[in-house]
Amino acid sequence: MSPVSRRDFTRLLALGGSGAFISTQAFAEQRASLEELGFSAAPMRAAPPQADEKFWTEVRSRFLIPRDLAFINAANLCPTSLPAIEAMERNIRIYEANPSPDVRTGLFHAREDARKILAEAMRVTPEEIVLVRNTTEGNNFVSSGVPLGAGDEVIVWADNHPSNLNAWNVKAKRFGFTVVSVAVPAMHPGTEGYLDLFAKAFTPRTKLMAISHVSSNSGDLLPAAELCKLARERGVLSLVDGAQTFGMLDLDLGTMQPDFYTGSMHKWPCGPKEKGMLYVNKAVHDRIQPSVVGVYGGAVGISRQFEAEGQRDDASIAAVVEALQFQATIGRAAIEKRSRWLATHFMDELGKLNGVKFWTHADPARRAAIVIFQPGSLDPRKLGAALNEKHKIVATVRAGQDRPGIRLAPHFFNTLEDVDRTVAAVGGYLKSGV
Numbered sequence: 001m002s003p004v005s006r007r008d009f010t011r012l013l014a015l016g017g018s019g020a021f022i023s024t025q026a027f028a029e030q031r032a033s034l035e036e037l038g039f040s041a042a043p044m045r046a047a048p049p050q051a052d053e054k055f056w057t058e059v060r061s062r063f064l065i066p067r068d069l070a071f072i073n074a075a076n077l078c079p080t081s082l083p084a085i086e087a088m089e090r091n092i093r094i095y096e097a098n099p100s101p102d103v104r105t106g107l108f109h110a111r112e113d114a115r116k117i118l119a120e121a122m123r124v125t126p127e128e129i130v131l132v133r134n135t136t137e138g139n140n141f142v143s144s145g146v147p148l149g150a151g152d153e154v155i156v157w158a159d160n161h162p163s164n165l166n167a168w169n170v171k172a173k174r175f176g177f178t179v180v181s182v183a184v185p186a187m188h189p190g191t192e193g194y195l196d197l198f199a200k201a202f203t204p205r206t207k208l209m210a211i212s213h214v215s216s217n218s219g220d221l222l223p224a225a226e227l228c229k230l231a232r233e234r235g236v237l238s239l240v241d242g243a244q245t246f247g248m249l250d251l252d253l254g255t256m257q258p259d260f261y262t263g264s265m266h267k268w269p270c271g272p273k274e275k276g277m278l279y280v281n282k283a284v285h286d287r288i289q290p291s292v293v294g295v296y297g298g299a300v301g302i303s304r305q306f307e308a309e310g311q312r313d314d315a316s317i318a319a320v321v322e323a324l325q326f327q328a329t330i331g332r333a334a335i336e337k338r339s340r341w342l343a344t345h346f347m348d349e350l351g352k353l354n355g356v357k358f359w360t361h362a363d364p365a366r367r368a369a370i371v372i373f374q375p376g377s378l379d380p381r382k383l384g385a386a387l388n389e390k391h392k393i394v395a396t397v398r399a400g401q402d403r404p405g406i407r408l409a410p411h412f413f414n415t416l417e418d419v420d421r422t423v424a425a426v427g428g429y430l431k432s433g434v
Helices: 003-016 018-036 053-060 082-097 101-121 135-145 166-175 190-199 224-233 282-287 314-318 320-330 332-350 380-391 416-432
Strands: 129-132 153-157 178-182 206-212 237-241 260-264 276-280 356-358 371-375 396-398 405-408
Touching: 082 101, 082 314, 082 320, 101 129, 101 314, 101 320, 129 135, 135 166, 135 206, 135 237, 135 260, 135 276, 153 166, 166 178, 190 224, 206 224, 224 237, 276 282, 314 320, 320 332, 332 356, 332 371, 332 416, 371 380, 371 416, 380 396, 380 405, 380 416
Parallel strands: 153 178, 153 206, 206 237, 237 260
Antiparallel strands: 129 276, 260 276, 356 371, 371 405, 396 405
């Protein structure tokens, strides 16, 4: 945290009075109890160049996941890191002990710190960052805020999340524009294959392209930078839904150059729930209007208009700082490398089992950290329930006809043991049935 923020926090403690004292005392007792159980909220060190399982077990201790629970579901919801949990609890205690304008101002300063850390992490400027509630809200700010009407077209990918797919269809009916959907290929066709699919959809009427960076339905990693360039060359705006990459990939939006990029803190960044990010390229600030007009906006750039949503959870927003710093300390490149390695290990080991069919491409360059597989003739719903109830393994079940199976989404808090016992359990059920 910057020197200004440390000063603000000291001021918060002073303003909190007896509430701040109670908070400090409570955390001292809580930390002692957690350490007895093998957890820790102590500052984390940077990942060494060749981080071993001992290091990643140390990372695991900064999460409240029990040692016997294999939580492999980061694509849906992640546990919040202990440093961020402590920050939220501390901020709430101080705030509720003295919910005054002065205390609130200190929390506002922390919000700006979070904006700066986000901007630095993604190689952009704080003036381009809006702190929203989640990816869905960010996507809808775009679909509601970009002026579109009769005769205009929006290109979407058929594998987008509903908030970046259905929302466009609903608003097309309201405002009169047309939605053009790019079909989902049977398997990742490579960079040139995806570029060709989208290029064929562009027409002189196309105004915006909305894609997911990684599909939550297949694990496909789209060539986002190349697709954004394709759109830019045609004068078309680009929206990239980063729900499955923000907090997992070491993002460089300065190189990718999307016009809009969205993400959620409750997934891969392991931050406070109902917090997210909307990036708006400074080149298009004049091409989008806020959907909500109110008070208490951000301090810089486009956040002044797009964060003016009235009273929000200031204490929780301020804790975004600790969540981001936790990942930054370990190293975003190291986190990406670890998560990708775990996904690859899953594919290597599951691939040795008879009957396993992958919906995710085997080439690491065409995926990130999501692995979706069909477990032979087993019912995915029964297998998912058995993994959860009998083995304490949490994953996502994909029922129905569209790429049915189990979705695994390992992250940097997972261990090699989590992977191996999951594969062993699946292998056992493939032999004996569920």
